[in-house]
Amino acid sequence: MTVAIVLSSTLLALVLAIALVLPSITSPTVPFGVRVPPQHADDPTVVGQTRIYRWRVLLSGIATAGVGVVIYAVTGETLLLPLSVLVLDGVWWGCFFLANHEIRAAKAAGGWYKDLHQGIAVDTGLRTDPPRFPWLWLAPALIITAATVVIGVISYPSMPEMLAVHYGANGAPHRLAAKSVGTAFSLVFVQIGVTALLVGIAAAIFRSRPDLDPAHPVGSARWYRQYMSLGAKALLGLVAMIDLGMLGSSLLMWTGTVTPWAPLVVVLPILAAVVVVVVILARNNRERDDAEEDTGLIHRDDDKHWRGGLFYINREDHALMVPRRFGLGWTLNFGNPRAAMLLAGVAAMIGLLITLRFGG
Known part of the structure; x- marks a missing residue:
C-alpha cells in the first residue's frame, strides 16, 4: 500500500514537473505548437498564455492530488491512485489546447506573417x-x-x-x-x-x-x-x-x-x-x-x-x-x-x- 502511494505520488509529481517546464524548453518560435516569427516570440499573447497555462496546470495538479487523497481515504482502494496521473495528463493537454487556440487566434488577427520572407x-x-x-x-x-x-x-x-x-x-x-x-x-x-x-x-x-x-x-x-x-x-x-x-x-x-x-x-x-x-x-x-x-x-x-x-x-x-x-x-x-x-x-x-x- 505504501509502495503504491509512493509510486503514484512520484508519477504525479513527474508529470506535473514536465508539464510546467515544457514551455521553457520548447523552441520560442513554436509556442504551444503554433509557428510564429522570431519577432513575435515574446508577444504579450504568448507571454500571457504561458503564464495562464502554468497556473492552470499547477492548480489542476494540486486539485488532482487532493481528490486522489480524498478518494483513497474514503475507499482505501490503491488502484484509484494511478488514475489521478491519467486525469492530470488529460487536464494538462486541455490546458495546452486552450493556449494553442488563443495564440493561433492572435497570430491570425495580427497578421504576424504578413510580408515576411x-x-x-x-x-x-x-x-x-x-x-x-x-x-x-x-x-x-x-x-x-x-x-x-x-x-x-x-x-x-x-x-x-x-x-x-x-x-x-x-x-x-x-x-x-x-x-x-x-x-x-x-x-x-x-x-x-x-x-x-x-x-x-x-x-x-x-x-x-x-x-x-x-x-x-x-x-x-x-x-x-x-x-x-x-x-x-x-x-x-x-x-x-x-x-x-x-x-x-x-x-x-x-x-x-x-x-x-x-x-x-x-x-x-x-x-x-x-x-x-x-x-x-x-x-x-x-x-x-x-x-x-x-x-x-x-x-x-x-x-x-x-x-x-x-x-x-x-x-x-x-x-x-x-x-x-x-x-x-x-x-x-x-x-x-x-x-x-x-x-x-x-x-x-x-x-x-x-x-x-x-x-x-
Whole structure:
C-alpha cells in the first residue's frame, strides 16, 4: 500500500514537473505548437498564455492530488491512485489546447506573417552521409533479454506448478496460472516485443525529416544530427531498463516471491530511465546559437499541417516521423499510410502480449 502511494505520488509529481517546464524548453518560435516569427516570440499573447497555462496546470495538479487523497481515504482502494496521473495528463493537454487556440487566434488577427520572407532548409547529407546508428547502445538490452532466457530455462524445472502472473499494489499475487512455456516466458516475449518496437522507432528517428531553421541552416543541421543521435541512444537506454524491469518481474514469478516491494522491481528501473531520458532531451532540445550569419529567412507558416499543434498530418510529406512541436522527441506523420500500419502493428503486438500474459 505504501509502495503504491509512493509510486503514484512520484508519477504525479513527474508529470506535473514536465508539464510546467515544457514551455521553457520548447523552441520560442513554436509556442504551444503554433509557428510564429522570431519577432513575435515574446508577444504579450504568448507571454500571457504561458503564464495562464502554468497556473492552470499547477492548480489542476494540486486539485488532482487532493481528490486522489480524498478518494483513497474514503475507499482505501490503491488502484484509484494511478488514475489521478491519467486525469492530470488529460487536464494538462486541455490546458495546452486552450493556449494553442488563443495564440493561433492572435497570430491570425495580427497578421504576424504578413510580408515576411519564408523559406525551407534541407540537409541532403542525411541521405548521402547519414550519422551512424548507435548499435552498441543496443547491447545492454540484448544482454538482459538473453540473461532472462537463460535464467528461465535453467529455473523452469524447479518453478512452482502455479505461477503468479499478476501482482497487486501490496505485492501479493492477484492471478495464478498453471506453469507452461507460454506462461513462464510471457515476460520474455514482452522483452522481445518491446525491444523490437523501440529499436524500430530509434531507426525511424534516423530517417525522420528535420525541421531546420532557414535563418541558420548550417548550425541547425549540425545540432539536429547530434540531437537525433542522442535521442536514439536515450531510447535504447530506456529499452534496457524496461527489459531489466521485466527480468525482475520474471524472477518474482519464477520463485513465487511475495513482497510489498514487488511493484518497485518493475517500475523503479523504468521510471528512473524515463527521468534520465527526459532530462537529457530537455537539456539538448533547443538549437544553440553558434554565431552563424542570419540568412534573412524564417520558417514557413505550416500550421495547417498540425492539428491542435500536436498531430502532424501531411499526405504530401513522405517522412514517417518529424520532430515534435511541443514536448520532446518525435511524432508520427499521420498523413503517411505507414503510420497507420505501424499503429496497427503495435496494437496487434499489444493484443498478442496480453493474450500470452493473461490468456488461459
